[in-house]
Amino acid sequence: MNELDPKTQAMLLKIRKGATAAIDHNKLLKVVFPALSGWKLEMIDKNRATLKFSITAPNGKTQLFKRQPSSWSAGSGVPARDKTAMGDWETFRWMKDQGLVADVNAALGMEEHVPASRRSKDGTGTCPVCFRNIKLVERIHSAGLVMVNHGYTQGPNHGYHKGDDCAASRRFRPYELSSEGTEWAAEAMKGTVENLKDRVSTLKDLLAKGGTINVYDKRAPNQIRARKVEEYDVRAAEQDVKVAQDQLNFYIKMVADWKLRDLPKENEPFAAFVKD
Numbered sequence: 001m002n003e004l005d006p007k008t009q010a011m012l013l014k015i016r017k018g019a020t021a022a023i024d025h026n027k028l029l030k031v032v033f034p035a036l037s038g039w040k041l042e043m044i045d046k047n048r049a050t051l052k053f054s055i056t057a058p059n060g061k062t063q064l065f066k067r068q069p070s071s072w073s074a075g076s077g078v079p080a081r082d083k084t085a086m087g088d089w090e091t092f093r094w095m096k097d098q099g100l101v102a103d104v105n106a107a108l109g110m111e112e113h114v115p116a117s118r119r120s121k122d123g124t125g126t127c128p129v130c131f132r133n134i135k136l137v138e139r140i141h142s143a144g145l146v147m148v149n150h151g152y153t154q155g156p157n158h159g160y161h162k163g164d165d166c167a168a169s170r171r172f173r174p175y176e177l178s179s180e181g182t183e184w185a186a187e188a189m190k191g192t193v194e195n196l197k198d199r200v201s202t203l204k205d206l207l208a209k210g211g212t213i214n215v216y217d218k219r220a221p222n223q224i225r226a227r228k229v230e231e232y233d234v235r236a237a238e239q240d241v242k243v244a245q246d247q248l249n250f251y252i253k254m255v256a257d258w259k260l261r262d263l264p265k266e267n268e269p270f271a272a273f274v275k276d
């Protein structure tokens, strides 16, 4: 096997372990694809702003990638998402579904990675905000076990920015022991829903009046320009409301369902999701 250059090797090791929140089309094109065998890439549009390519996995399945605005920023005037193609993290998730990680292990010449969380759930709990299994740490000056620092991995769809620290980090006890964090998250999400609804009203008014909004100029980063409000601005903002409302409903349900539960044990599902 050819030795991989250090940058490629580091990237593949991250993919192998699933620590790949920041992987994007640039890394896929420049680092990941050249290292893989059996994956085919067809460039359709090389232009940076309208970049489009198709990926064919070794199993023969094909998926179209297109540069997409994030759903979070869509309300601020970036064109609505193109549903026929995938953006960065969806493309990466799709590739994983087609066996990317096994192919990465093959490229590295390594066996399947066994994540720590599968080895043991000792000392972990369910985060009351992002609802992932997270290590616990004893909070200083108090008797409580709280979540260690951790980020969101779901992307912007739950109303949080991927890469930010989860609000429960070193602050809230796990969902099994307390509903406090989830109650906090529900309150915060209520505010988000209200703000997003206000944004829909504002955009509808502007649309009716032929008003403008400020958007980032794609050709000149950090430059702001005004442009007319379009119908798709309203639709994108309405979609943001729907996504945030779904997440709020989930939090409300989890608060209503709360009772004291055991912390997760090895080979058991998260305690919070055990039906009884």
Ligand SMILES: [Zn+2]
Pocket: 127, 128, 129, 130, 131, 132, 134, 147, 150, 166, 167, 168, 169
């Ligand atoms: Zn969390």
